[in-house]
Amino acid sequence: MTGILDYKTGNLGSVENALKRIKEEYVISSERNTLAKCDHIILPGVGDAKWAMENLSKSNLIDAIKGFRQPVMGICLGMQLLCKHSEESDTECLGVFDNVVCKFPSNMPEEFKVPHVGWDNMTDLKSSLYDEIDEDTFFYYVHSYFANVNENTIAVCNYGIKFGASLKKDNFMGCQFHPEKSGLAGEKLLRNFLKMK
Amino acid sequence: MLAKRIIPCLDVKDGETVKGVNFVRMVNVGDPVELAKAYSYDGADELVFLDISATVEGRKTFLGLVKKIARNIDIPFTVGGGISSLDDAARLLDAGADKVSICTAVVNNPQLIGDLAKRYGSQFVVVAIDAKQVNGIWRVTTNAGTKFSNKEMFSWAKEAEERGAGEILFTSMDNDGTEFGYACDPCRKLADSVHIPVIASGGAGSIQDIADVLTKGGADAALAASVFHYGKIRIPKLKKYLKEHGVTVRYIYGIDNYGEE
Numbered sequence: 516m517t518g519i520l521d522y523k524t525g526n527l528g529s530v531e532n533a534l535k536r537i538k539e540e541y542v543i544s545s546e547r548n549t550l551a552k553c554d555h556i557i558l559p560g561v562g563d564a565k566w567a568m569e570n571l572s573k574s575n576l577i578d579a580i581k582g583f584r585q586p587v588m589g590i591c592l593g594m595q596l597l598c599k600h601s602e603e604s605d606t607e608c609l610g611v612f613d614n615v616v617c618k619f620p621s622n623m624p625e626e627f628k629v630p631h632v633g634w635d636n637m638t639d640l641k642s643s644l645y646d647e648i649d650e651d652t653f654f655y656y657v658h659s660y661f662a663n664v665n666e667n668t669i670a671v672c673n674y675g676i677k678f679g680a681s682l683k684k685d686n687f688m689g690c691q692f693h694p695e696k697s698g699l700a701g702e703k704l705l706r707n708f709l710k711m712k
Numbered sequence: 713m714l715a716k717r718i719i720p721c722l723d724v725k726d727g728e729t730v731k732g733v734n735f736v737r738m739v740n741v742g743d744p745v746e747l748a749k750a751y752s753y754d755g756a757d758e759l760v761f762l763d764i765s766a767t768v769e770g771r772k773t774f775l776g777l778v779k780k781i782a783r784n785i786d787i788p789f790t791v792g793g794g795i796s797s798l799d800d801a802a803r804l805l806d807a808g809a810d811k812v813s814i815c816t817a818v819v820n821n822p823q824l825i826g827d828l829a830k831r832y833g834s835q836f837v838v839v840a841i842d843a844k845q846v847n848g849i850w851r852v853t854t855n856a857g858t859k860f861s862n863k864e865m866f867s868w869a870k871e872a873e874e875r876g877a878g879e880i881l882f883t884s885m886d887n888d889g890t891e892f893g894y895a896c897d898p899c900r901k902l903a904d905s906v907h908i909p910v911i912a913s914g915g916a917g918s919i920q921d922i923a924d925v926l927t928k929g930g931a932d933a934a935l936a937a938s939v940f941h942y943g944k945i946r947i948p949k950l951k952k953y954l955k956e957h958g959v960t961v962r963y964i965y966g967i968d969n970y971g972e973e
Contacts, residue, residue, distance in 0.1 A: 528808055532783050562833065628907050630835055630878065633932070634715040634757055634962040653715055653962035655788055657835040674714065696788045696810065698752065700965035 517541040517709065518553030520580070522570040526561045526695065530590065533695035537702055539709060547579035555709055556583055558689075560592030564616070564660075565604035567596055580609060586711040587687045594682060594689025595660060603660050611687045614662040614679055627675035630659040635692070637680045641669040644681065644688060646707050652700045654680075654692035661691065715962040716926045716954070717757040717933035718947055719911060720940040722747055723764045724793075727777055729941065730764070745780050751940065752785045754947040755964045759785065760813060760881070760935060763793030764856060775807045782808020790838055796821075801828055805836070813881055815840040816854040819861045819868075822875060829876025838911075839877040841865055843898075844885040850898055857885045865898070866905055873906045880906060881935065883913040891917030891939065896929035903930035911935050919945055919953050926959055948972075 519530055521543045534541045544550055558580070560567055571577055580587070589597045596608050601616035608616070619629045634653040661678035664671055670681035672691070681690045688708070694701035722729050722744050729744045748759055761781060778791055791804050792813030801812050818825050818839055828837045842857050843850045843865040850865035869880050882902055884895035894915045903910045909932035912925045916936035922945070925931045939945040951961045952971030963970045 528806070529782065529810070532808065533786065535783065536786060625907075628909055628932070631714070632835060632879065632909055633717055636713065636715075648965075651963070652965055657788075659834075693788075696786065698786050698965060701786060703965060 516553050517555045517557060518550040519543045520550060520556060520558045520576070521545045522567065522574055522576065524560045524562055524567060524570075524592070526559045526591070526693065529693075529695045530557055530559045533701070533705060537705060537709075539705075545574045545576065547576065550579065551583070554585055555711070556585060556587045558587060558589040558593035558596065560590060560594075560596060562592060563604060564592065564595060564601040564606040564608065567592055568606055568608060571596070571609075577609065581611065584686060586708065588708050589687075589689035590695070591658060591691060591693055594691055595662060597682070597687055597689050598662055601660060612662070612667045612682050612684055612689070614665055614667060614682060616660050616662050618660050619674075619676065623675045630657055631661075631674050632657050634697075635672055635674065635680075637670040637672045639668070639671045642681075642683050642688070643711065644683065644704060644707050645670065648700065648703060648707075654690070654694065654697040654700060654704075656692045658691060713960045715757065715960045716931075717911075718755070718922070718950065718961070719758045719760055719933050719935040720747075720751045720756050720947075721760040721762060721913065721935050721937040723762050723937060724777065725764055744777060745784055747941070748781050748785050748789070751947070752787050753964075755951055755962070755970065756787060756947055757962055758787055758933070759789040761789055761791050761809075762813065763791075775803055778804060778807040778809055792838070792840060797824070798827055798831060801832065801836075805832060811836050811838050811878070813838040813840045815842055818872070819852060819854050819863060822871065825872055825875040825877050829878070834876050834878035834908075837877050838879045838881050839869075839872040840881040840883065841869060841872075842883045842885050845898075853885060857888075866902060869902055869906050873908050877908060879909045879911060879932075881911045881913060882931075884915060887915030888913070889938075890915055891921075893917060893921040894925035894929055894931075894934070896925055899925055899929040899931050903932070909933065916945070919950050922950060923954055923957055923959065926954065927957075 672680035790811040791809040796817040852863040911933040912931035913935040
């Protein structure tokens with residue numbers, strides 16, 4: 516059973532649809548006890564970091580998330596929330612990863628439009644999350660903020676700046692892109708995640 | 713490297729896919745959900761789903777159909793047609809749309825762009841510009857191309873960006889339905905004048921037309937309907953051609969001979 520962490524965020528429905536398509540049983544919940552019993556947990560997210568952290572705090576989920584022992588995956592804003600700090604509304608985040616989240620600078624070369632929207636590929640793929648996924652595989656991104664590259668980075672995307680497209684530390688991982696909107700590649704990545712113990 | 717996107721557009725009227733030739737003569741070309749699924753498996757990077765009857769006849773987009781599409785496809789999709797308020801957009805978001813495309817309502821009430829962007833983020837807001845060239849000026853039309861507004865395209869696109877639009881969907885009404893190629897020059901001018909992605913629409917007749925608008929035309933994405941619906945262009949073949957001509961495109965994951973037919 517996979518738990519989708521519910522804190523009233525935008526892409527919860529599309530994560531739910533993706534799990535339905537691969538016939539994975541799931542529960543949508545904001546109850547720590549329900550989530551603690553799940554084999555895997557997905558932290559979705561679209562929206563503003565401050566607003567999201569406030570919602571997690573209101574639902575008493577901050578310590579609960581940090582205490583999860585099963586594989587946890589943050590998607591998009593969900594991954595950024597697992598970082599230490601976000602420039603978006605100057606927000607203190609969960610701090611599972613040491614990374615900081617910054618906005619793409621305004622002085623990027625002309626061809627790099629912000630937000631970074633569309634299908635992009637990655638380099639330096641590590642972890643079993645990327646089993647049978649190579650550097651020619653494209654995933655769908657929509658974001659204006661990015662995590663820096665450091666020892667937690669398991670995939671790098673180069674969009675004018677090299678950023679952490681995917682992060683992992685212990686049982687926590689995250690991806691900046693949207694596997695639930697990334698076709699068969701996204702489906703493969705979700706299956707790889709659900710195989711993790 | 714960011715890929716150029718190929719976007720089939722599903723014009724829907726009364727729950728069925730249609731394609732207008734110059735937006736007037738309609739021919740039925742199938743079930744939107746089945747088409748959406750087929751395109752997704754074929755390698756479409758995104759889908760646009762327009763309720764073309766909405767503005768003219770006051771019909772609202774069918775939420776049920778949007779829900780069904782969201783359940784069945786695994787790529788992003790945009791919904792447009794008849795969206796005139798935050799509530800309309802919220803219902804579509806809840807039904808599973810990733811973005812909304814708005815034309816007439818934002819021309820009449822530009823503030824709606826900012827209201828939508830503030831509530832749901834710029835990535836959710838695609839401003840559609842249907843433009844027609846009159847005496848050398850690209851004029852913005854509304855109501856599915858039936859009315860001229862007092863806006864000029866390039867200044868309107870800039871205003872839309874400043875107000876919070878995440879993308880511009882530019883349709884040349886002069887080219888739409890002709891299959892003579894996209895309006896490449898104005899598209900290039902548009903792409904150079906805004907800092908958000910531009911989706912080019914209207915006029916695709918061949919693979920070369922699509923290659924042209926993505927290179928010379930400077931578009932970030934190419935949208936087309938009938939050439940895909942009637943099978944004149946198959947997406948795998950199109951992407952193979954684009955890749956061979958130096959355009960970054962996404963090949964479908966897990967299909968070794970993608971592009972070979």
